[in-house]
Amino acid sequence: MTAVLTAPPRPTLGRLTAVELRKMVDTRAGRWLLVLIALSAVAMMPVVLYAAPADEQSLGQLFAASQIGVSLLLPVLGIMSVTSEWSQRTALATFTLVPERSRILTAKLLGGACLAGAFVAAGIAVGFLGRVAGAALGRSTGSWSLPLPVAGTMLLFAVIMVSMGVAFGMLFMNPPLAIVLYFLLPTLWTTLGQMVPRLEGPARWLDTNRALDTLTDPGVTATEWARIATSLAVWLLVPLAAGTVRLVRREVK
Amino acid sequence: MIDVDRLTKRYGDVAAVRDVTFRCEPGTVTGFLGPNGAGKSTTMRMICGLTPPSSGSATVRGVPYRRIANPGRHVGVLLDPAAQHAGRTGREVLALTAQVTGMPKERAGELLALVGLSEKAAGRRVGGYSLGMRQRLGLAQALVGDPAVLILDEPANGLDPEGIHWMRGLLRGFADRGGTVLLSSHLLLEVEAVADRFVVIAGGRVAARGTKQELLAAPDRTVVRALDPGRLEEALAAAGLRYSARAEGGLAVEAGAEVVGRAAASSGAVLLELRASGGGLEELFLSLTADAAAPAPAPEGALR
Numbered sequence: 273m274t275a276v277l278t279a280p281p282r283p284t285l286g287r288l289t290a291v292e293l294r295k296m297v298d299t300r301a302g303r304w305l306l307v308l309i310a311l312s313a314v315a316m317m318p319v320v321l322y323a324a325p326a327d328e329q330s331l332g333q334l335f336a337a338s339q340i341g342v343s344l345l346l347p348v349l350g351i352m353s354v355t356s357e358w359s360q361r362t363a364l365a366t367f368t369l370v371p372e373r374s375r376i377l378t379a380k381l382l383g384g385a386c387l388a389g390a391f392v393a394a395g396i397a398v399g400f401l402g403r404v405a406g407a408a409l410g411r412s413t414g415s416w417s418l419p420l421p422v423a424g425t426m427l428l429f430a431v432i433m434v435s436m437g438v439a440f441g442m443l444f445m446n447p448p449l450a451i452v453l454y455f456l457l458p459t460l461w462t463t464l465g466q467m468v469p470r471l472e473g474p475a476r477w478l479d480t481n482r483a484l485d486t487l488t489d490p491g492v493t494a495t496e497w498a499r500i501a502t503s504l505a506v507w508l509l510v511p512l513a514a515g516t517v518r519l520v521r522r523e524v525k
Numbered sequence: 526m527i528d529v530d531r532l533t534k535r536y537g538d539v540a541a542v543r544d545v546t547f548r549c550e551p552g553t554v555t556g557f558l559g560p561n562g563a564g565k566s567t568t569m570r571m572i573c574g575l576t577p578p579s580s581g582s583a584t585v586r587g588v589p590y591r592r593i594a595n596p597g598r599h600v601g602v603l604l605d606p607a608a609q610h611a612g613r614t615g616r617e618v619l620a621l622t623a624q625v626t627g628m629p630k631e632r633a634g635e636l637l638a639l640v641g642l643s644e645k646a647a648g649r650r651v652g653g654y655s656l657g658m659r660q661r662l663g664l665a666q667a668l669v670g671d672p673a674v675l676i677l678d679e680p681a682n683g684l685d686p687e688g689i690h691w692m693r694g695l696l697r698g699f700a701d702r703g704g705t706v707l708l709s710s711h712l713l714l715e716v717e718a719v720a721d722r723f724v725v726i727a728g729g730r731v732a733a734r735g736t737k738q739e740l741l742a743a744p745d746r747t748v749v750r751a752l753d754p755g756r757l758e759e760a761l762a763a764a765g766l767r768y769s770a771r772a773e774g775g776l777a778v779e780a781g782a783e784v785v786g787r788a789a790a791s792s793g794a795v796l797l798e799l800r801a802s803g804g805g806l807e808e809l810f811l812s813l814t815a816d817a818a819a820p821a822p823a824p825e826g827a828l829r
Contacts, residue, residue: 277586277587277588277592277593277594277599278594279594280594280595280598280627281594281595282594282595283595283625283626283627287624287625287627288625290624291621291624291625294621294624295621298613298617298621299610299612299613300612300650301612302612356610360608360609360610360611360612361605361607361608361609362608362609362610363608364575364604364605364608365608365609365622365666367574367575368573368574368575368596368597368602368604369596369597369622369625369626370625371574371590371591371593371596372591523570523575523576523577524570524575524576525570525575525576
């Protein structure tokens with residue numbers, strides 16, 4: 273059978289991304305998670321203002337602090353965006369309207385990246401307000417500049433984290449399981465790497481926690497980039513590939 | 526138009542659907558009937574590309590469902606009214622569907638009015654909806670893309686009698702304007718009034734299919750009861766008629782009333798009752814689906 277009904281045309285990837293982005297924020301659970309992420313960014317400002325030495329209270333530091341909660345919680349939104357399709361059974365409508373399931377996956381990854389970008393932008397704004405508040409309170413003496421590479425690596429970090437969430441969600445397809453394993457597995461590996469001397473070497477290459485940490489510090493070396501790439505191959509690409517296969521094959525009920 | 530050709534789905538050794546073949550023409554409503562677990566939903570999921578068939582194929586408007594570029598604009602699908610995000614509002618569900626299918630934003634409001642969901646209800650989260658409201662929302666969602674084909678799984682479930690009446694009118698109108706409707710039910714009464722054609726499925730196989738007239742044009746059967754059953758049975762046997770005793774009393778004879786009456790008259794048996802058997806489609810439906818566990822081969826021939 274070679275027949276194809278081509279008109280009206282299939283929804284563009286841009287349209288699907290807009291829809292997936294909307295689906296992440298139009299439910300009560302999604303909205304609360306967004307509020308929580310935003311609050312976590314704001315809540316870090318007084319922590320830095322009152323705990324860090326005055327000369328370290330730069331815009332860059334305040335911005336980096338705002339992203340701590342974001343990088344922790346944004347992946348949960350990525351996980352939920354995939355797993356809720358199964359737990360809330362919306363996959364039925366989603367894949368009935370768009371039979372090419374891999375396009376939905378791409379749209380979810382792009383939608384997550386958009387949210388990551390939005391939170392990085394919001395983090396810069398929050399960091400700036402924090403720095404203004406620090407100046408007004410006479411607590412901050414750090415720099416007002418935000419080096420572009422710092423903002424860039426933070427954006428990359430946020431995109432990677434939310435994509436990992438989407439990948440884990442797709443692989444496990446069950447919200448609690450995916451969330452628990454997302455936090456547990458990499459941490460378990462980190463702990464194992466620290467406890468078992470013989471794993472020390474490989475652990476540094478496969479440990480996202482340690483490899484990605486370098487992204488949040490200014491100046492990433494070539495070796496650090498290599499470690500980031502290898503650890504991501506394991507913790508992002510493998511779940512993504514396995515999850516895609518599962519998603520495409522799974523019977524939708 | 527829906528064309529289902531020898532669709533089969535096996536789960537391990539168990540065949541949920543076996544060699545199901547039927548066709549739904551534009552301008553008709555096809556009732557897809559069968560008891561729970563007969564394979565109706567699995568067949569419908571295979572038509573919509575959600576479940577890969579073990580063998581066989583299905584097309585909608587001449588094309589396999591998954592090869593339709595924008596399926597929401599051709600086929601309206603409602604497979605499960607409960608499959609909605611509990612935290613999303615009814616209006617948002619329709620707005621999302623309109624966005625995916627490329628329909629104008631106003632579509633959500635139009636459909637809410639069409640299916641009788643109030644502004645207030647539309648603004649509430651689906652988690653608080655009754656089953657009837659979810660059915661209305663699901664039907665609205667299926668209609669967002671202004672499709673030519675509707676595939677509905679048990680759409681009357683949870684609707685009150687007024688709601689069922691309303692839905693019949695809506696589906697009848699849809700078909701009368703040239704649309705194709707396939708709707709399933711485990712209750713004959715729900716679809717008998719609206720469907721032109723029926724596909725009866727039992728134990729994963731098509732047990733019968735055709736129009737109501739074709740289905741009822743089964744061989745004549747007559748119920749007969751006599752004052753002296755022994756004499757009547759002799760008369761029937763002498764006339765070469767096949768019969769069996771009924772649990773409620775009397776005999777069921779595989780012949781028309783006239784033939785049975787003549788046989789009785791020639792023997793002089795006094796009859797207390799003589800009538801055509803069968804409560805219509807319902808009895809047929811029950812007899813076709815009763816032994817779903819061990820389904821008889823489909824009585825094709827007359828029933829296409």
